[in-house]
Structure formats: structure tokens, C-alpha cells
């Protein structure tokens with residue numbers, strides 16, 4: 488057995504010892520639960536995972552005593568009063584097959600992805616500040632990975648944990664400027680070699696680190712999972728730790744993967760705080776805007792490609808009839824391209840007002856320096872204030888006031904004319920005599 492302790496505790500916290508069976512079919516779990524303030528001693532797991540919890544017993548000197556189940560909860564009043572040790576099984580593979588839900592459990596090839604909240608049975612009412620520790624053992628050949636941070640894990644956060652997986656995984660800690668990225672590649676029959684995939688992940692993470700001045704989410708997990716065909720897409724999540732699920736089609740050509748935007752897009756998400764739902768445009772717009780800029784700076788995209796895509800894409804982000812501003816109009820176009828337009832205007836505005844001394848990246852670096860990665864939930868205003876202060880302007884706050892709850896139309900033709908960008912058919916032409924040509928070059932030129 489290989490033991491992996493994700494150290495998360497404080498004294499008198501919950502402690503879970505999880506043992507995975509071969510193929511991660513089942514988890515055998517023992518938990519030490521300290522006394523907690525609930526007369527009924529109610530315990531449960533994430534919604535929807537309850538049917539896969541079996542044989543819950545309290546372990547005592549007199550043997551194992553079954554714990555009563557009612558509905559979606561288990562009731563152990565003696566446990567609440569005095570603390571206890573419990574043992575149970577979780578049918579992980581069955582949950583993955585039946586639920587097929589990445590927030591609960593899902594099977595990709597032979598890898599089971601399942602955030603730990605699905606299988607950690609816990610008191611529903613705990614004192615604020617209670618902590619938990621998790622230790623996972625796997626049989627030879629099987630690995631467990633998660634985006635859980637080192638340090639304490641709060642019990643009240645057990646329902647919102649990062650992505651995690653059991654399976655045959657190649658796990659590499661990629662060291663980057665200012666942090667590291669844990670990359671877990673599912674073993675699979677695929678057209679790309681593991682070395683090719685790792686090299687691509689490493690260079691994509693380096694592109695993002697260079698833009699932010701450091702890798703923005705130390706200890707993040709990137710789980711690379713096989714899907715059929717030549718798909719490529721991903722999802723980043725910050726609750727309980729930074730983690731990215733990234734899907735690479737087993738038939739995808741490696742050159743195609745290197746040309747695609749999705750991986751850098753997801754990694755850019757790591758470098759900005761998680762916001763409330765109405766500001767999704769700020770998160771998606773930022774990843775949409777920064778991804779090509781960061782790649783162009785690293786020499787991965789041409790200037791023509793970056794600016795041509797902006798000229799062609801941004802009109803989709805303009806307000807339509809009935810628009811109520813970015814915070815209130817949740818269409819696809821306004822979320823991705825409307826958000827990207829906000830950040831382009833911010834970048835141009837900061838550069839204009841600071842004589843090109845600062846750009847958007849300096850504002851974003853200040854946010855990251857204050858701990859504003861995807862793991863933290865911030866009000867958007869806080870991020871904008873921190874950014875503005877770092878570059879000595881009010882550009883971000885003023886733009887937000889203008890665009891958040893009003894349509895705020897933007898004359899894109901005039902903007903691109905000032906930047907010196909023109910698209911004629913398939914050709915992208917640059918005018919270095921344009922008033923903001925220096926700003927355009929400072930945004931995207933290779934450095």
C-alpha cells in the first residue's frame with residue numbers, strides 16, 4: 488500500500504483514513520469524529536452521494552454498532568455527545584457509473600474523478616473553525632491526487648472541495664516561477680505520448696507564469712483525462728483548492744493541441760479570485776482576453792492572429808437591444824467577448840494614462856500578490872481597487888461603473904483605428920503611425 492497523507496489538521500479535528508480497493512471500486516473509510524454540538528448527531532455526504540454509503544458503524548470497545556439511517560442522513564447522537572470512531576464503505580466506482588457527475592463521481596477511462604466531499608461522511612453542524620485531516624492509501628499501481636492544499640481544511644468546507652481522482656496516473660510536480668503545478672496524467676491508449684503532453688502542460692504553465700510574473704496558484708492540480716476523438720476542453724475550480732479538469736481527446740494530434748487555446752485559458756483562470764455569479768463575465772472575459780496575449784508574448788501566436796481574432800471576436804461582446812450591462816446580461820456573447828472587451832479597454836486605458844509604464848498585467852499581478860487566486864472568493868470591487876492602486880489609476884473602477892449596469896456601447900472601429908489595426912479580408916494590417924500603436928505593441932509583442 489502506498490500512503491498519501493494530505494496534511495490538513497489541527498488538534499481535535501476530524502480525521503479520515505481512506506483505503507481504496509484495487510481499481511478504486513470501493514473506499515473503506517474510518518473517521519475519528521470529535522464531539523460536536525448537535526443533539527441528533529446528524530452525519531451526511533454531498534447531495535446525491537448518499538446511496539453509495541454503506542454499512543456505517545460506530546466502533547467501540549463492545550464492537551461495531553450500526554448507525555441509524557433516515558432519509559439522506561445518518562444519526563449518531565452518542566457520537567455528537569462524546570466523539571466517536573466510525574467506519575463505512577463508499578461504492579466509488581458504482582457512484583461514478585450511476586451519477587456520471589464531476590461534482591460527485593465520474594469515470595474517465597479507468598480513472599475515477601470524485602471530489603472528496605462525495606465520500607467524506609461528516610457532521611452537518613460543526614463549530615466554526617473545526618478542521619479535518621485526510622489520509623488516503625491506495626494499492627500498488629493506483630494513485631490518489633487532489634487539489635487540496637497543505638495546511639488546515641475547514642470542516643464546514645468539506646462540501647466544496649477541489650477535483651480529486653483515483654486511478655493509474657502519472658503524477659509530476661512541475662516547478663514554475665513562484666509556485667508549482669501538480670500534473671496528473673491518466674494512463675491511457677492515446678495518440679500523444681506522456682512526454683509530449685507533459686512538455687505542453689509545462690510550456691503552457693510557463694506562458695501563464697510569465698504573464699502574471701509568477702505561477703498564480705501554487706499547488707494547483709491539473710488532471711489530464713482521456714476522452715474520445717479530438718475533443719479538447721477543461722474546467723477550473725477554486726473551491727477548497729485550485730484544480731483543473733482537462734480533457735484531451737485520445738486521437739488529438741499534438742500539433743493541434745499546441746495550437747489550441749483551451750489549456751492556457753483554464754490556467755489563466757487560476758490567477759484571478761472567484762467572483763459571485765453575476766460577475767462571471769469578469770472571470771471568463773479575463774481568460775478570453777489574456778490567453779492570446781500571454782501566448783503572443785511567448786512567441787506562440789503571431790501579432791496578426793491575436794489582433795485579427797480580437798477584431799473579429801469582440802463585436803459579439805457588444806450590447807444588443809435590451810442590454811442591461813455586464814452584471815445583468817448573461818448571454819454567451821456578453822460573458823466571453825463583452826468581458827474580454829472590458830479587459831482590453833482596461834489594458835489600453837491603463838497604458839494611455841501611465842504613458843505605457845503599466846498595463847493590465849501589473850494590476851493583475853497586484854491582485855495575485857495579495858492572495859487573489861481562484862481559491863479566494865473576492866468581491867469584484869476589491870480586485871478592481873487593488874489593481875487600480877497598483878498602477879496608480881482609477882481605470883478599472885471607472886470602467887466598471889460605466890459597463891456593469893448600463894449597455895455602454897463601444898466604437899470598436901474607432902478603437903482599432905487608434906490602435907492601428909485593420910482587417911482586410913483575411914489579412915491583418917498594422918499602422919505603426921496610429922496614435923495608440925505603441926500601446927498595441929506593448930500589449931502583445933514578444934518579450
Ligand SMILES: [Zn+2]
Pocket residue numbers: 752753756770771774
Ligand atoms: Zn473559462
